[in-house]
Amino acid sequence: MLKQAMHSVISEDAVPTNQKVNIHTEINEFPEEPRKINFLWEPFFGGKERKYPEAVVWTEELYNNVVATKKWVEMNRSSKRIRLSGHRRLSSAMVIGAVFSSVSGFTIEAELREGAIWATNKHPNSQTPGCDFAVEFEEGLGKHLIVTIGITRDSIADEVTSYLEGEKLSYSPKLYLHTESPITTAEQANLVINKLKKEVKAVATKVDAEKVHLFYAGPAHLALFLGHRWNGLPPVQCYEWINTGQYSPTCTF
Incomplete structure (x- = not known):
């Protein structure tokens, strides 16, 4: 049942490996990159009018798909390092972070629009500038x-x-x-x-x-x-x- 749920988002070419797990989120169409786990999240981007699905749809479809993906990764990959690319709304980003959480042993490398890569295991040190709230x-x-x-x-x-x-x-x-x-x-x-x-x-x-x-x-x-x-x-x-x-x-x- 889990394999069937994952069939729509994971390519047949995404075979077990100890390398990073590449996840890509897209708005309009999938890129031709078969070795990435691709999510097409157009309904959850809302378009220019920002018309979003009901909250229950976000949870039942987007959140549960990410949870199923996590289970697939844990069953089929030896790596818990996620390389995240693509476009997504704030709620989608929050969900990915929460599902592939620190307490679950995952690290996420997020590709930014400027070309930089931010990893969640980059911890602050004595030279890290503060931020007052x-x-x-x-x-x-x-x-x-x-x-x-x-x-x-x-x-x-x-x-x-x-x-x-x-x-x-x-x-x-x-x-x-x-x-x-x-x-x-x-x-x-x-x-x-x-x-x-x-x-x-x-x-x-x-x-x-x-x-x-x-x-x-x-x-x-x-x-x-x-x-x-x-x-x-x-x-x-x-x-x-x-x-x-x-x-x-x-x-x-």
Whole structure:
């Protein structure tokens, strides 16, 4: 059954090997690279209008396909090093990071548009520049925690507040995090993710959160790194930005 599920995304030429596992995500059509595991995710890119599938479709199709791919890799490859290329939305990047997680023993090398490659095992050292975050916590009701993260832009808190207005979640506790500093290296990305995770975990523990609703604005590769180290935190509901004050719920994991 698992082999049948993987047939549509894995080429017959993708034979067991101890080399890196190449995964490519595409919007319109597959490249002619048979030795890559290819995902065609046009519905999950949304087009110019940013029209996305229902949240249940994100989870049942995109998330579950990535989980099946992980199982296939563990059964058929000796390597747990993923080489990731292509195009994808923030939620898709987060899912790939979370499924091929650090605690599962995976390392992900992400190809950036500029041609650079950022690896999730590039850890910060004493020379890694810091990154200061503005942190604001707002008390609320219930065990669903709203988290907003803005990278190299002002806080997205106002947009999220507008989106949640009149909804039950508008009364939930909220954690707002943002920085105007760019993230320039994989080492700095891991430093930033560690800080973000620490802040989220502390507040999630404080409010006894059962679920995190994540609104993120920033580079996709940082979303990948965040998903890669999401372990130890409550389940997360991701969202994609549509327009000012408008979001669409996507994956839950």
